[in-house]
Amino acid sequence: MSCEFRWEGRRLGRRTGQHDGMAGLWPAARSRRGRAHLTYVAHGRPGSHRADPSGSAFPPHRLRTGAAGVRDACDGLVSDPGNRWCAKGCSGWILAVSAVSAVSAVSAVSAVTAVSAVTAVTDLVRPERLPRSSRYDPAWLLGLDMGPHPLWLLEDLAQDLDLRPGMRILDLGTGKGATSVFLAREYGARVVAADWWIAPEEAAAVFAEAGVGDRVEAVRAEAHALPFEDESFDAIVSIDAFEYFGTSDTCLPCLTRLLRPGGQLGIATAAMTREVRDLGAVPPHIRRAVGREAIAWHTPDRWRFQWEVTELVRVTSARLQRDAWRDWLLWSRACAEHLPDGRKSHQPVIDMLTEDGGAFLSFALVTARKN
Numbered sequence: 001m002s003c004e005f006r007w008e009g010r011r012l013g014r015r016t017g018q019h020d021g022m023a024g025l026w027p028a029a030r031s032r033r034g035r036a037h038l039t040y041v042a043h044g045r046p047g048s049h050r051a052d053p054s055g056s057a058f059p060p061h062r063l064r065t066g067a068a069g070v071r072d073a074c075d076g077l078v079s080d081p082g083n084r085w086c087a088k089g090c091s092g093w094i095l096a097v098s099a100v101s102a103v104s105a106v107s108a109v110s111a112v113t114a115v116s117a118v119t120a121v122t123d124l125v126r127p128e129r130l131p132r133s134s135r136y137d138p139a140w141l142l143g144l145d146m147g148p149h150p151l152w153l154l155e156d157l158a159q160d161l162d163l164r165p166g167m168r169i170l171d172l173g174t175g176k177g178a179t180s181v182f183l184a185r186e187y188g189a190r191v192v193a194a195d196w197w198i199a200p201e202e203a204a205a206v207f208a209e210a211g212v213g214d215r216v217e218a219v220r221a222e223a224h225a226l227p228f229e230d231e232s233f234d235a236i237v238s239i240d241a242f243e244y245f246g247t248s249d250t251c252l253p254c255l256t257r258l259l260r261p262g263g264q265l266g267i268a269t270a271a272m273t274r275e276v277r278d279l280g281a282v283p284p285h286i287r288r289a290v291g292r293e294a295i296a297w298h299t300p301d302r303w304r305f306q307w308e309v310t311e312l313v314r315v316t317s318a319r320l321q322r323d324a325w326r327d328w329l330l331w332s333r334a335c336a337e338h339l340p341d342g343r344k345s346h347q348p349v350i351d352m353l354t355e356d357g358g359a360f361l362s363f364a365l366v367t368a369r370k371n
């Protein structure tokens with residue numbers, strides 16, 4: 001795979017294999033007037049694409065959709081009701097060519113990905129079991145990666161919740177915001193997207209791009225000192241974040257304070273099939289990859305007890321996610337293969353999951369209602 005970027009006939013640079021589209025080249029392009037011209041080879045066939053980076057509609061490495069040249073070069077396009085992608089391994093903006101939604105049109109990973117990739121982005125689509133998340137461009141999700149497929153976790157968790165249009169929902173630990181987009185679009189919720197590590201401006205750009213900027217507010221907030229009024233939320237959800245702050249005994253009261261009576265709390269959190277305390281130590285293959293972090297990866301039963309003993313909530317469901325270990329491995333492989341520098345950051349997790357083979361590692365989905 002190779003891409004060459006030209007600006008008004010002048011060569012800006014060339015990328016081969018897996019790369020981040022025009023990232024890095026874009027500033028050079030933006031300082032000029034006119035349109036960029038991108039030529040590339042996909043599946044051995046040449047193609048070209050024109051893009052105009054001036055103006056806010058074209059932030060770095062987001063290219064215009066609907067370019068015939070891209071489609072011409074890629075004969076592997078397949079579609080489902082909400083999306084189109086290349087079944088042969090192309091990702092990035094090639095996916096966006098015929099995308100139907102703003103979300104699908106966003107792409108932050110490679111412009112052209114090697115056909116030899118082992119994990120096709122199409123492996124990250126499950127229309128039968130998870131129809132709502134399957135409408136979202138997997139390349140867009142990979143570009144926002146902070147942990148295993150967040151929409152699979154949320155869609156599964158939501159089956160144990162009663163989420164309705166107009167609800168005010170706190171998405172605690174939203175990261176780069178994919179789950180907040182999902183809550184606004186799929187459940188018609190008004191969402192407060194709170195996070196500690198990610199700047200609200202970065203998440204807000206994702207929300208604007210996805211067309212939910214008017215329904216999702218990005219806020220920098222720490223879980224133990226949340227700057228919100230008592231009883232101001234109908235629900236709080238937290239996807240792959242609770243393990244970082246939720247094990248403290250003081251956390252649950254901080255959250256239930258914010259819920260109206262009967263309000264719902266739902267978490268999807270990294271879990272173990274057995275408590276570390278019962279095992280006597282963190283298993284070596286897990287310790288090697290994540291150190292003592294895994295001490296916070298509890299069983300669903302432990303969460304149930306820990307929450308119910310407070311008498312602040314009634315636990316409505318506490319279970320391990322079906323195939324969580326397999327899904328986590330699939331996601332990590334996709335990140336390693338499709339994201340720039342993905343191999344370096346994801347290989348230790350891949351090794352951990354491979355050695356685990358589903359013996360200990362999983363995700364817990366826990367829901368409760370405020371008493």
Ligand SMILES: C[S@@+](CC[C@H](N)C(=O)[O-])C[C@H]1O[C@@H](n2cnc3c(N)ncnc32)[C@H](O)[C@@H]1O
Binds near residue numbers: 148
């Ligand atoms: C593994 S990332 C997951 C992000 C996102 N939910 C996802 O699934 O892609 C964990 C998130 O938890 C957030 N987090 C960690 N500690 C936190 C704290 N004390 N208060 C609020 N958020 C916290 C981080 O900012 C980070 O974005």
